[in-house]
Amino acid sequence: MSRGLLLVISGPSGAGKGTVCDAYKKNCENHIWNSVSMTTRAPRAGEVEGESYYFVSREEFKAMIENDEFLEYAEVYGNYYGTPRAEVEKKLSEGTDVILEIDIQGALNVQENTTEGIFIFILPPSMNELRNRIIGRGSETPESLLTRFKSAYNEINYVNKYNYAITNHTVEQAYQDLICIVRAEKCRVTRVSNEILTLKEEKL
Structure with missing residues (x-):
């Protein structure tokens, strides 16, 4: 059985990474x-344990940090958030691809904590389009819009830390680009070495 791929996907707010990931997961749900x-924060209305987050105490979270049980973690506004290592490893070893939709800080931490991972950055087609998408949400004040825009400029500077960049002109095009990346990665010689060895040992 081939090991699953660890897909780490990031991008600035408004680039559409969540929408692209949702389209990919919907069409590849069995794989x-x-x-x-x-997280250590309290559940919000409608959130489900084990689906939205795993909710734990600060003491439990800190104990897991001490035991090196996270692929990445961070403290945000007084609460901890992290990706448990064991469950990701289990799925990968079973041949299931794993998708991590996380921020840039988290992605860089994953790079430090594992030798595997396909790092994909979702870009907007233009900064003007990014601005329009954020405004279109209808939830931003002029001040928060400026903050998000400054953050987006800063985040795009990290694109060279990633293996691939997908420009999200449309969800369909970006989703298809993601499929192409996954297909190409699955054809790497290092991933099909067992199949190659079987061919070499096969007797006519």
Whole structure:
């Protein structure tokens, strides 16, 4: 059985990474597992344990940090968030692809904590389009819009830390680009070495 791919996907707010990931997961649901993060914050209305997040105490989270049980973690506004290592490893070893839709800080931490991972950055077609998408949400004040825009400029500077960049002109095109990346990665010689060895040992 071939080991699953670890797909780490990031991008600035408004680039559409969540929408692209949702389209991919919907069409590949039997072959992809969406990693569930762990957090110390309280559940919000409608959130489901084990689906939205794993909700734990600060003491439990810190104990897991001490035991090196996270692929990545961060403290945000007084609460911890992280990706448990064991469940990701289990799925990969079973041959299931795992998708991590995380911020850039988390992606860089994953790079430090594992030798595997396909790192994909979702870009907007233009900064003007990014601005229009954020405004289209109808939830931003002029001040928060400026903050998000400054953050987006800063985040795009990290694109060279990634293996691939997908420009999200449309969800369909970006989704198809993601499929092409996954197909190409699955054809790497290092991933099909067992099949190659079988061919070489086959007797006529």
